[in-house]
Amino acid sequence: MAEITGDVVNLTQEEIEAQKNNMSSLIDSINASNTSFTEEQKQKEAELKQKENDDYFKYTNEVYATKSKNFALASEEDHQKLLERIKEAEDIDKSAKKSNFFADTLHKVSVLSKQAMFSKDEKKRLEEKEKREPNTVQEIEINNEANEAKIIAKPVEKVSNGGNIDYYYLATHDQLTGLKNRRAFDEDQKTLILDQCSIISVDVNNLKYMNDNYGHEIGDLLIKSVGNALAHNFDIENSYRFGGDEFLAICKRKHQAKTKVKRTLKELDKLTKKHNNEGYVFSASFGIAEFGDVEDDDINKMLKRADERMYEEKELYKKANSQYDMRAIQENNQQVQETQINREEIKAQVREELLKEQEEQKQKELLEKQKAEEAKRPKTADDLTTDEYNNQLSQELQEVKEQAIENTVSNKVSLSRILNNIQQREMDGSSQLFYICIATIDMNALIILRNTRQFLDLMEEADVDYVSCSYIYALFSSGAAWYGNNLPVTGVQKIFDAMVNACIAKRGRPLSNDDILKIPDIDMFKDIYMQ
Known part of the structure; x- marks a missing residue:
């Protein structure tokens, strides 16, 4: 029998052996259950992944076919929040572990219970996904205290102007210009008939000049103006902003590309004349690439050729308009400053040498004057040597x-x-x-x-x-x-x-x-x- 002394329980040798046997049996049972559950879970995950791929393929085809904007996808930010909440739940679970053998065993049992619970929720999520309505967004709600995870269909939020938040639109469009972004282009290029298209690479000119001299608001105005000009001349569905000062346009009738580029430049030139008093300059460089210029042509080669030709045009523009090249201006200013500094250093050195010469000349004149005065002054005994004195x-x-x-x-x-x-x-x-x-x-x-x-x-x-x-x-x-x-x-x-x-x-x-x-x-x- 156990003997109790204060708060410490002393077990007999027989009870300790019995307890070890019970624990060993419990661990074997848990390990067997874990192995069975893991294999079952892997099979379910494979089935679920296959079904999700099928659903995504079906959904992608529907988007291309209908161009519907009522179907909203969860953003990357929502996905990141979900991962953070799951991680927080895991951290809370880890902190609850005990250091002794009994607590570790109970923790394994609790994890097993959670896995079984999430297994049920996984099945429920699939059922909810099939019932999903077109104007809803799926969200995962996690209850850390109850160890529960629920998948709910949440209606699209309303904004202050009465419109709906279209997550698909936000994910595929540039916020500043309203043009499509690179993600949208990656989707659109799959439906292009390349042998009938031209790719136009566009880069904004003088953006640094506008930012440095007039502020970033005017720099944003330059970017938006270039985006508007592309939308007017190439159609908004065929105009993209890749970020910063980079744009891309698609001309689906390739023989019209040069004409549309000229119209775009003319429109930007009108804006420059309109803002002549302010000194704003609206300009962009263009590079055109047509399909079939090289063997085995494809979209990637066309993009590369368009970029190369655009950079060639940009260099020509910089040479012709060096007054707007802020980097060259800054380098020139730096050279001027360095030259000025060198001149000042030379002047300082010359002044120092002149002052030194003047000081030496002054000292020389002073010594000569002292010698002359000494020569005139009658010599005392202190001035004479012993022989001179004698x-x-x-x-x-x-x-x-x-x-x-x-x-x-x-x-x-x-x-x-x-x-x-x-x-x-x-x-x-x-x-x-x-x-x-x-x-x-x-x-x-x-x-x-x-x-x-x-x-x-x-x-x-x-x-x-x-x-x-x-x-x-x-x-x-x-x-x-x-x-x-x-x-x-x-x-x-x-x-x-x-x-x-x-x-x-x-x-x-x-x-x-x-x-x-x-x-x-x-x-x-x-x-x-x-x-």
């Missing part, structure tokens, strides 16, 4: 400078030892320290320090103790004390003694730049750096 010195000063350089020895000076000596003398209090002066070996630069603190900072910044220098003088109020790596030179000593006298005259106050420049023979040094 050559400007007096002969006496040049000799002192040369002697000072020659008296320099190769030994390096210990700055820390010099600093100690200066500090000890300053600490004695017998004299005041004014400046510490350092002259370079080439005697071109003089460094003037205010006190021992600046001297120490210079040592730390240079990170050296032993340096090569020419003269080091400490300027005390008692006189200029000589240090350094050189032999005394009287002319050099005089310069620093004069600096001591200048400091005494200022009573120990710092010397200004002008004060230093007034020191006799200070011009020996090209560069003076005062801290």
Whole structure:
């Protein structure tokens, strides 16, 4: 027996085996039923298809014989809606499937029931088809919830003007011009006596010109005007619009084709003159093909010849009326624009080059002007090289400078030892320290320090103790004390003694730049750096 625990049912092994046997039997029964039903269904479908072919053949002959427009066929749109509704029913049915074994089995049973149900409806549809009335349209109504499909005979709908919707007419005629369409031609060509006919291929001229310049409404007017002209001259029953700017006309007395084409062109020319103020142009190109121009002639060969001759005429028309060829106009405009762009690019390039030349010329003139001004301006020490500066010195000063350089020895000076000596003398209090002066070996630069603190900072910044220098003088109020790596030179000593006298005259106050420049023979040094 089954033991129940909560919501879960536990089956015994015997019950599971029994259930599997029952399911296996049920599946075998369903499969056998499906096989039998499928074979029976195939046979019925073959019979139904044969009967439908017979009915369609009978109906086609009736249409050609009577040209009746009361018999309406379901449109392709209605057929598509039917397929969509059937697909929706299948999707709903699939979503109802369960994932477990019992639900799948029940689903197969339900499908089998639906197939049997539709089998009955198929038989009913055949009976309804035989009873169909001439002014009715058959529709299929599907009830997804009840799994039923009914075929009903629905009366033709009434439109607002009291007329009937003629589906056959809509399927075989062009909506814009009212002429027959390609489908109608495919039916009509079967009844043509080709050896008495001419096929005229027609293509509207200047349609793009009219659309682009006046709008698509005027383009539609051009299409309708060509259609009306064909209907007037070839009869509306023999005029077709294949779509876009393509038309076809049949002349059942082939010797009259050229005359009717001329009349059509004349009618379109009258319309052009009538709308001269608006600038509208009504024209078309024609290609005529008569039966028997080639061996084994047929309708397809005639259509091809008519198209080829029409395109030849169209090319001649374009050459003679190039002002209406919008593609050529657009290509020409594009070329003009490209040429204009190229010209603008060339102009821009020329302008850029001219501006560049002008800028270079301006820079050149500016440099020449600066050079001329510099040549006029007296040169300062900064403008001169060392040799040029030395050559400007007096002969006496040049000799002192040369002697000072020659008296320099190769030994390096210990700055820390010099600093100690200066500090000890300053600490004695017998004299005041004014400046510490350092002259370079080439005697071109003089460094003037205010006190021992600046001297120490210079040592730390240079990170050296032993340096090569020419003269080091400490300027005390008692006189200029000589240090350094050189032999005394009287002319050099005089310069620093004069600096001591200048400091005494200022009573120990710092010397200004002008004060230093007034020191006799200070011009020996090209560069003076005062801290």
